[in-house]
Amino acid sequence: MAKPFHELRERLLRAGVTPRHVRRYLTELADHLADLRAEEERAGRSRADAESAALVRLGGMDDLAKAMIEQRQFQSWCVRAPWAMFCLAPLCLLAGTYFVACVYLWFGWKIFLPGADTPFGSPTGPMYGFANIYFQAGKLYYFGAPVLVGWGIGLIAARQRLKAVWLTVGLVLIAWMGATSRIHASRTAVPGGLGHISMNFFTLGASGQAISDGLLHALVILTLTVLPYLIWRLQKAHSGPV
Amino acid sequence: MAARETNPNFMNGVPELLILRLLQQEEMYGYEIVQAIRSRTDAVIAVGEGVVYPVLHGLERDGALRSRRKKVNGRSRIYYSVTVKGSHRLDDLSEAWTNLVVAIQKLLTGGQHGEAIP
Numbered sequence: 436m437a438k439p440f441h442e443l444r445e446r447l448l449r450a451g452v453t454p455r456h457v458r459r460y461l462t463e464l465a466d467h468l469a470d471l472r473a474e475e476e477r478a479g480r481s482r483a484d485a486e487s488a489a490l491v492r493l494g495g496m497d498d499l500a501k502a503m504i505e506q507r508q509f510q511s512w513c514v515r516a517p518w519a520m521f522c523l524a525p526l527c528l529l530a531g532t533y534f535v536a537c538v539y540l541w542f543g544w545k546i547f548l549p550g551a552d553t554p555f556g557s558p559t560g561p562m563y564g565f566a567n568i569y570f571q572a573g574k575l576y577y578f579g580a581p582v583l584v585g586w587g588i589g590l591i592a593a594r595q596r597l598k599a600v601w602l603t604v605g606l607v608l609i610a611w612m613g614a615t616s617r618i619h620a621s622r623t624a625v626p627g628g629l630g631h632i633s634m635n636f637f638t639l640g641a642s643g644q645a646i647s648d649g650l651l652h653a654l655v656i657l658t659l660t661v662l663p664y665l666i667w668r669l670q671k672a673h674s675g676p677v
Numbered sequence: 678m679a680a681r682e683t684n685p686n687f688m689n690g691v692p693e694l695l696i697l698r699l700l701q702q703e704e705m706y707g708y709e710i711v712q713a714i715r716s717r718t719d720a721v722i723a724v725g726e727g728v729v730y731p732v733l734h735g736l737e738r739d740g741a742l743r744s745r746r747k748k749v750n751g752r753s754r755i756y757y758s759v760t761v762k763g764s765h766r767l768d769d770l771s772e773a774w775t776n777l778v779v780a781i782q783k784l785l786t787g788g789q790h791g792e793a794i795p
Contacts, residue, residue: 456734463707463730463755470708471726494725502728506735 440465443496448596450504451514460503468493513595520591521605525584529612530636532580537618537632539573544620544630552622554630581613585660593667606660612636614653690770692732695722697741697759697767704758707733733757741766 440461447457471492475485493499503509513520544554547566554570562570585606592602620632699705699713710733711726736742741763747756759767 459755460730460734464727466706466752466754467708467711467726467730492726494727498725499727502725502731506731508735508738509731 443499445596446496446500447503448594450500451510451595452503453509453511454594456503456509464493464499511595513591513597513601517597517601521588521601522608525588525605525609526612528587529581529584529609532584533577533616533634536573536577536580537634539576540618540620541630541632543569543573544632553620554632555620577618581609581656582659585609585656586663589660589664589667593664599664599668602664603661606657609660610653610657613656614649690773691722692729693736693741694767694770694774696729696732696736696757697763697770700742700757700759701764701767704756706754706756710757736763739766 443464444457444461447460448454452460468489471489472482472485475488476482480488494502540554543566544551547562547569548554561567588602588605588609591597592599615638616634616636617638618632618634620630622630695714695718696710699710699717705713707729708726711729714722733742733744737744737757739762740760742757743760744755744757747754
Protein backbone atom coordinates (compact mmCIF):
# COMPACT_ATOMS: atom_id res chain seq x y z
CA MET A 436 0.00 0.00 0.00
CA ALA A 437 1.22 3.49 -0.87
CA LYS A 438 2.69 5.45 2.06
CA PRO A 439 -0.03 8.15 2.29
CA PHE A 440 -2.69 5.47 2.42
CA HIS A 441 -0.75 3.44 4.96
CA GLU A 442 -0.64 6.46 7.27
CA LEU A 443 -4.30 7.20 6.63
CA ARG A 444 -5.23 3.63 7.44
CA GLU A 445 -3.37 3.71 10.77
CA ARG A 446 -4.96 7.03 11.63
CA LEU A 447 -8.49 5.87 10.85
CA LEU A 448 -8.07 2.61 12.75
CA ARG A 449 -6.69 4.39 15.79
CA ALA A 450 -9.63 6.81 15.62
CA GLY A 451 -11.99 3.84 15.91
CA VAL A 452 -13.28 3.47 12.33
CA THR A 453 -14.12 -0.17 11.69
CA PRO A 454 -11.48 -2.06 9.66
CA ARG A 455 -14.11 -3.02 7.06
CA HIS A 456 -14.97 0.61 6.31
CA VAL A 457 -11.32 1.64 6.35
CA ARG A 458 -10.51 -1.05 3.78
CA ARG A 459 -13.33 0.01 1.48
CA TYR A 460 -12.49 3.70 1.81
CA LEU A 461 -8.84 3.10 0.94
CA THR A 462 -9.75 0.85 -2.00
CA GLU A 463 -11.96 3.55 -3.47
CA LEU A 464 -9.35 6.24 -2.82
CA ALA A 465 -6.70 4.15 -4.56
CA ASP A 466 -9.00 3.71 -7.58
CA HIS A 467 -9.78 7.41 -7.59
CA LEU A 468 -6.10 8.28 -7.41
CA ALA A 469 -5.39 6.02 -10.39
CA ASP A 470 -8.14 7.79 -12.39
CA LEU A 471 -6.78 11.21 -11.47
CA ARG A 472 -3.25 10.19 -12.37
CA ALA A 473 -4.41 8.90 -15.76
CA GLU A 474 -6.31 12.15 -16.36
CA GLU A 475 -3.25 14.24 -15.50
CA GLU A 476 -1.06 12.11 -17.77
CA ARG A 477 -3.53 12.55 -20.61
CA ALA A 478 -3.19 16.29 -20.04
CA GLY A 479 0.51 15.96 -20.84
CA ARG A 480 2.17 15.80 -17.41
CA SER A 481 5.04 13.46 -16.66
CA ARG A 482 4.29 10.45 -14.47
CA ALA A 483 5.87 12.03 -11.37
CA ASP A 484 4.05 15.35 -11.88
CA ALA A 485 0.80 13.53 -12.57
CA GLU A 486 1.20 11.59 -9.32
CA SER A 487 1.78 14.77 -7.29
CA ALA A 488 -1.11 16.62 -8.94
CA ALA A 489 -3.41 13.64 -8.40
CA LEU A 490 -2.53 13.49 -4.69
CA VAL A 491 -3.28 17.21 -4.30
CA ARG A 492 -6.63 16.84 -6.04
CA LEU A 493 -7.54 13.82 -3.93
CA GLY A 494 -7.25 15.93 -0.77
CA GLY A 495 -4.89 16.32 2.15
CA MET A 496 -4.53 13.49 4.63
CA ASP A 497 -6.08 15.60 7.41
CA ASP A 498 -9.17 16.26 5.31
CA LEU A 499 -9.49 12.67 4.16
CA ALA A 500 -9.14 11.38 7.71
CA LYS A 501 -11.46 13.99 9.21
CA ALA A 502 -14.21 13.32 6.65
CA MET A 503 -14.32 9.65 7.63
CA ILE A 504 -13.80 10.07 11.38
CA GLU A 505 -16.67 12.58 11.55
CA GLN A 506 -19.06 9.88 10.32
CA ARG A 507 -19.78 8.48 13.77
CA GLN A 508 -21.81 5.65 12.29
CA PHE A 509 -18.59 4.00 11.10
CA GLN A 510 -17.10 3.86 14.59
CA SER A 511 -16.36 0.42 15.86
CA TRP A 512 -18.08 -0.98 18.96
CA CYS A 513 -14.58 -1.48 20.38
CA VAL A 514 -14.39 2.30 20.71
CA ARG A 515 -18.05 3.01 21.44
CA ALA A 516 -18.39 0.41 24.21
CA PRO A 517 -15.02 -1.21 24.99
CA TRP A 518 -16.32 -2.61 28.27
CA ALA A 519 -18.92 -4.62 26.33
CA MET A 520 -16.53 -5.77 23.60
CA PHE A 521 -13.64 -6.74 25.84
CA CYS A 522 -15.32 -7.79 29.09
CA LEU A 523 -18.99 -8.63 28.72
CA ALA A 524 -18.98 -10.25 25.27
CA PRO A 525 -15.95 -12.56 25.85
CA LEU A 526 -17.32 -13.71 29.20
CA CYS A 527 -20.70 -14.46 27.62
CA LEU A 528 -18.97 -16.25 24.74
CA LEU A 529 -16.87 -18.29 27.16
CA ALA A 530 -19.96 -19.16 29.20
CA GLY A 531 -21.59 -20.28 25.95
CA THR A 532 -18.66 -22.50 25.02
CA TYR A 533 -18.75 -24.04 28.50
CA PHE A 534 -22.44 -24.73 28.08
CA VAL A 535 -21.62 -26.58 24.85
CA ALA A 536 -18.87 -28.45 26.73
CA CYS A 537 -21.41 -29.57 29.35
CA VAL A 538 -23.84 -30.79 26.67
CA TYR A 539 -20.96 -32.61 24.97
CA LEU A 540 -19.96 -34.24 28.24
CA TRP A 541 -23.54 -35.24 29.00
CA PHE A 542 -23.89 -36.96 25.62
CA GLY A 543 -20.57 -38.75 26.12
CA TRP A 544 -21.70 -39.92 29.53
CA LYS A 545 -24.97 -41.16 28.13
CA ILE A 546 -23.47 -42.92 25.11
CA PHE A 547 -20.15 -44.31 26.39
CA LEU A 548 -20.67 -44.61 30.17
CA PRO A 549 -24.37 -45.34 30.61
CA GLY A 550 -24.01 -47.08 33.96
CA ALA A 551 -21.36 -44.86 35.54
CA ASP A 552 -22.12 -42.46 38.40
CA THR A 553 -19.84 -39.83 36.87
CA PRO A 554 -18.51 -39.13 33.37
CA PHE A 555 -15.01 -38.49 34.76
CA GLY A 556 -13.46 -41.91 34.29
CA SER A 557 -14.86 -45.30 33.48
CA PRO A 558 -15.71 -47.74 36.32
CA THR A 559 -14.41 -50.62 34.17
CA GLY A 560 -10.92 -49.21 33.61
CA PRO A 561 -9.37 -47.04 30.89
CA MET A 562 -11.29 -46.29 27.73
CA TYR A 563 -10.01 -47.00 24.23
CA GLY A 564 -11.00 -46.25 20.68
CA PHE A 565 -13.63 -43.70 19.79
CA ALA A 566 -14.78 -43.20 23.41
CA ASN A 567 -11.27 -42.15 24.39
CA ILE A 568 -10.98 -39.79 21.42
CA TYR A 569 -14.40 -38.33 22.24
CA PHE A 570 -13.51 -37.46 25.84
CA GLN A 571 -9.99 -36.25 24.99
CA ALA A 572 -11.44 -33.93 22.35
CA GLY A 573 -13.91 -32.62 24.92
CA LYS A 574 -11.10 -31.97 27.38
CA LEU A 575 -9.09 -30.14 24.73
CA TYR A 576 -12.11 -28.01 23.87
CA TYR A 577 -12.81 -27.24 27.54
CA PHE A 578 -9.26 -26.18 28.37
CA GLY A 579 -8.65 -24.51 25.01
CA ALA A 580 -11.82 -22.38 25.05
CA PRO A 581 -10.51 -19.51 27.24
CA VAL A 582 -7.30 -19.34 25.22
CA LEU A 583 -9.21 -19.17 21.93
CA VAL A 584 -11.56 -16.49 23.26
CA GLY A 585 -8.53 -14.55 24.54
CA TRP A 586 -6.84 -14.79 21.15
CA GLY A 587 -10.06 -13.58 19.56
CA ILE A 588 -10.22 -10.36 21.57
CA GLY A 589 -6.46 -9.90 21.15
CA LEU A 590 -6.95 -10.06 17.39
CA ILE A 591 -9.79 -7.52 17.55
CA ALA A 592 -7.65 -5.16 19.64
CA ALA A 593 -4.72 -5.53 17.24
CA ARG A 594 -6.86 -4.92 14.14
CA GLN A 595 -8.32 -1.79 15.72
CA ARG A 596 -4.91 -0.55 16.98
CA LEU A 597 -6.39 -0.19 20.46
CA LYS A 598 -4.50 0.61 23.61
CA ALA A 599 -4.03 -2.42 25.83
CA VAL A 600 -6.08 -1.27 28.84
CA TRP A 601 -9.45 -2.85 28.03
CA LEU A 602 -7.80 -5.86 26.45
CA THR A 603 -5.84 -6.49 29.65
CA VAL A 604 -9.01 -6.26 31.76
CA GLY A 605 -10.76 -8.66 29.40
CA LEU A 606 -7.90 -11.15 29.39
CA VAL A 607 -7.64 -11.12 33.19
CA LEU A 608 -11.39 -11.80 33.46
CA ILE A 609 -11.16 -14.62 30.93
CA ALA A 610 -8.18 -16.13 32.76
CA TRP A 611 -10.01 -15.90 36.06
CA MET A 612 -13.18 -17.43 34.63
CA GLY A 613 -11.21 -20.19 32.91
CA ALA A 614 -9.20 -20.99 36.02
CA THR A 615 -12.13 -21.04 38.42
CA SER A 616 -14.66 -22.88 36.26
CA ARG A 617 -15.66 -26.20 37.77
CA ILE A 618 -17.87 -28.89 36.29
CA HIS A 619 -19.94 -31.00 38.67
CA ALA A 620 -21.61 -34.20 37.53
CA SER A 621 -23.80 -36.54 39.54
CA ARG A 622 -26.45 -39.14 38.90
CA THR A 623 -29.86 -38.30 40.26
CA ALA A 624 -31.25 -40.47 43.06
CA VAL A 625 -34.26 -41.47 40.97
CA PRO A 626 -33.68 -45.00 39.59
CA GLY A 627 -32.99 -44.78 35.86
CA GLY A 628 -32.85 -41.01 36.14
CA LEU A 629 -30.64 -38.80 34.01
CA GLY A 630 -27.27 -37.52 35.04
CA HIS A 631 -27.00 -33.95 36.26
CA ILE A 632 -24.19 -31.63 35.13
CA SER A 633 -23.63 -28.12 36.47
CA MET A 634 -20.88 -25.49 36.50
CA ASN A 635 -19.77 -22.70 38.78
CA PHE A 636 -17.35 -19.82 38.16
CA PHE A 637 -15.32 -17.16 39.92
CA THR A 638 -14.94 -19.08 43.18
CA LEU A 639 -11.65 -20.37 44.45
CA GLY A 640 -11.53 -23.28 46.84
CA ALA A 641 -11.19 -22.62 50.55
CA SER A 642 -7.87 -24.42 50.90
CA GLY A 643 -4.57 -22.70 50.20
CA GLN A 644 -3.67 -25.42 47.72
CA ALA A 645 -6.84 -24.82 45.70
CA ILE A 646 -6.17 -21.07 45.66
CA SER A 647 -2.59 -21.49 44.46
CA ASP A 648 -3.70 -24.05 41.83
CA GLY A 649 -6.36 -21.62 40.61
CA LEU A 650 -3.92 -18.73 40.44
CA LEU A 651 -1.38 -20.83 38.59
CA HIS A 652 -4.02 -21.97 36.10
CA ALA A 653 -5.12 -18.33 35.61
CA LEU A 654 -1.52 -17.29 35.04
CA VAL A 655 -1.05 -20.02 32.41
CA ILE A 656 -4.20 -18.93 30.55
CA LEU A 657 -3.22 -15.25 30.78
CA THR A 658 0.27 -15.96 29.46
CA LEU A 659 -1.01 -18.04 26.56
CA THR A 660 -3.66 -15.49 25.59
CA VAL A 661 -1.51 -12.39 25.89
CA LEU A 662 1.53 -13.83 24.11
CA PRO A 663 0.42 -13.41 20.46
CA TYR A 664 -0.70 -9.83 21.20
CA LEU A 665 2.63 -9.00 22.84
CA ILE A 666 4.53 -10.44 19.88
CA TRP A 667 2.42 -8.32 17.51
CA ARG A 668 3.10 -5.19 19.60
CA LEU A 669 6.81 -5.87 19.58
CA GLN A 670 6.82 -6.41 15.81
CA LYS A 671 4.87 -3.16 15.33
CA ALA A 672 7.25 -1.30 17.64
CA HIS A 673 10.16 -2.46 15.49
CA SER A 674 8.46 -1.54 12.21
CA GLY A 675 7.06 1.82 13.41
CA PRO A 676 4.88 3.49 16.04
CA VAL A 677 1.75 1.57 17.11
CA MET B 678 -37.47 29.59 26.48
CA ALA B 679 -38.23 27.64 23.34
CA ALA B 680 -35.23 26.49 21.34
CA ARG B 681 -34.76 28.47 18.15
CA GLU B 682 -33.90 26.63 14.98
CA THR B 683 -30.65 27.91 13.61
CA ASN B 684 -28.84 27.34 10.35
CA PRO B 685 -25.19 27.34 11.39
CA ASN B 686 -23.76 26.09 8.15
CA PHE B 687 -25.27 27.02 4.81
CA MET B 688 -23.30 24.28 3.10
CA ASN B 689 -24.74 21.68 5.42
CA GLY B 690 -26.32 18.93 3.35
CA VAL B 691 -25.16 20.38 0.01
CA PRO B 692 -22.80 17.50 -0.89
CA GLU B 693 -25.63 15.05 -0.14
CA LEU B 694 -28.05 17.07 -2.25
CA LEU B 695 -25.69 17.21 -5.22
CA ILE B 696 -24.80 13.53 -5.02
CA LEU B 697 -28.39 12.38 -4.74
CA ARG B 698 -29.43 14.63 -7.64
CA LEU B 699 -26.67 13.30 -9.90
CA LEU B 700 -27.25 9.70 -8.99
CA GLN B 701 -30.98 10.00 -9.57
CA GLN B 702 -30.25 10.42 -13.26
CA GLU B 703 -27.78 7.55 -13.62
CA GLU B 704 -25.55 5.29 -11.55
CA MET B 705 -21.97 6.48 -11.18
CA TYR B 706 -18.76 5.68 -9.34
CA GLY B 707 -16.88 8.13 -7.13
CA TYR B 708 -14.57 9.64 -9.73
CA GLU B 709 -17.46 10.20 -12.15
CA ILE B 710 -19.52 11.87 -9.41
CA VAL B 711 -16.77 14.35 -8.59
CA GLN B 712 -16.16 15.17 -12.27
CA ALA B 713 -19.90 15.61 -12.82
CA ILE B 714 -20.19 18.01 -9.87
CA ARG B 715 -17.30 20.01 -11.20
CA SER B 716 -18.51 20.20 -14.79
CA ARG B 717 -22.19 20.80 -14.05
CA THR B 718 -21.49 23.58 -11.56
CA ASP B 719 -18.86 25.15 -13.86
CA ALA B 720 -16.28 24.36 -11.19
CA VAL B 721 -17.99 26.76 -8.75
CA ILE B 722 -18.35 23.87 -6.33
CA ALA B 723 -15.08 22.00 -6.06
CA VAL B 724 -14.64 19.51 -3.28
CA GLY B 725 -11.51 17.69 -2.07
CA GLU B 726 -12.16 14.71 -4.30
CA GLY B 727 -11.50 11.98 -1.77
CA VAL B 728 -13.93 13.32 0.81
CA VAL B 729 -16.86 12.34 -1.38
CA TYR B 730 -16.52 8.71 -0.25
CA PRO B 731 -17.44 9.14 3.42
CA VAL B 732 -20.58 10.97 2.22
CA LEU B 733 -21.38 8.13 -0.19
CA HIS B 734 -20.80 5.50 2.49
CA GLY B 735 -22.93 7.43 4.96
CA LEU B 736 -25.79 7.72 2.47
CA GLU B 737 -25.51 4.04 1.67
CA ARG B 738 -25.62 3.12 5.33
CA ASP B 739 -28.72 5.26 5.78
CA GLY B 740 -30.35 3.36 2.93
CA ALA B 741 -30.44 6.36 0.59
CA LEU B 742 -27.99 4.76 -1.85
CA ARG B 743 -27.18 1.25 -2.96
CA SER B 744 -23.88 0.13 -4.41
CA ARG B 745 -22.74 -2.66 -6.67
CA ARG B 746 -19.39 -3.76 -7.95
CA LYS B 747 -19.01 -3.67 -11.70
CA LYS B 748 -16.06 -4.51 -13.96
CA VAL B 749 -15.38 -1.80 -16.51
CA ASN B 750 -12.36 -1.99 -18.84
CA GLY B 751 -10.80 -4.64 -16.63
CA ARG B 752 -11.15 -2.55 -13.46
CA SER B 753 -13.54 -3.23 -10.64
CA ARG B 754 -15.62 -0.15 -9.78
CA ILE B 755 -18.19 0.49 -7.08
CA TYR B 756 -21.23 2.08 -8.69
CA TYR B 757 -23.80 3.94 -6.63
CA SER B 758 -27.49 4.51 -7.36
CA VAL B 759 -30.40 6.10 -5.49
CA THR B 760 -32.98 4.04 -3.61
CA VAL B 761 -36.62 4.98 -3.01
CA LYS B 762 -35.61 6.26 0.43
CA GLY B 763 -32.89 8.32 -1.26
CA SER B 764 -35.43 9.85 -3.65
CA HIS B 765 -37.57 10.96 -0.70
CA ARG B 766 -34.50 12.41 0.97
CA LEU B 767 -33.61 14.26 -2.22
CA ASP B 768 -37.12 15.77 -2.32
CA ASP B 769 -36.78 16.94 1.30
CA LEU B 770 -33.30 18.38 0.76
CA SER B 771 -34.34 20.07 -2.51
CA GLU B 772 -37.31 21.70 -0.81
CA ALA B 773 -35.23 22.91 2.13
CA TRP B 774 -32.54 24.25 -0.19
CA THR B 775 -35.08 25.99 -2.48
CA ASN B 776 -36.69 27.68 0.54
CA LEU B 777 -33.29 28.85 1.71
CA VAL B 778 -32.35 30.20 -1.72
CA VAL B 779 -35.69 32.02 -2.07
CA ALA B 780 -35.28 33.55 1.38
CA ILE B 781 -31.75 34.74 0.66
CA GLN B 782 -32.73 35.99 -2.78
CA LYS B 783 -35.62 37.92 -1.23
CA LEU B 784 -33.24 39.52 1.24
CA LEU B 785 -30.71 40.42 -1.43
CA THR B 786 -33.29 41.91 -3.79
CA GLY B 787 -34.94 44.07 -1.15
CA GLY B 788 -37.94 42.20 0.15
CA GLN B 789 -40.49 44.10 2.19
CA HIS B 790 -38.25 46.50 4.09
CA GLY B 791 -34.98 46.51 2.27
CA GLU B 792 -33.64 47.82 -0.97
CA ALA B 793 -32.14 45.95 -3.85
CA ILE B 794 -28.40 45.66 -3.78
CA PRO B 795 -26.99 47.20 -6.98
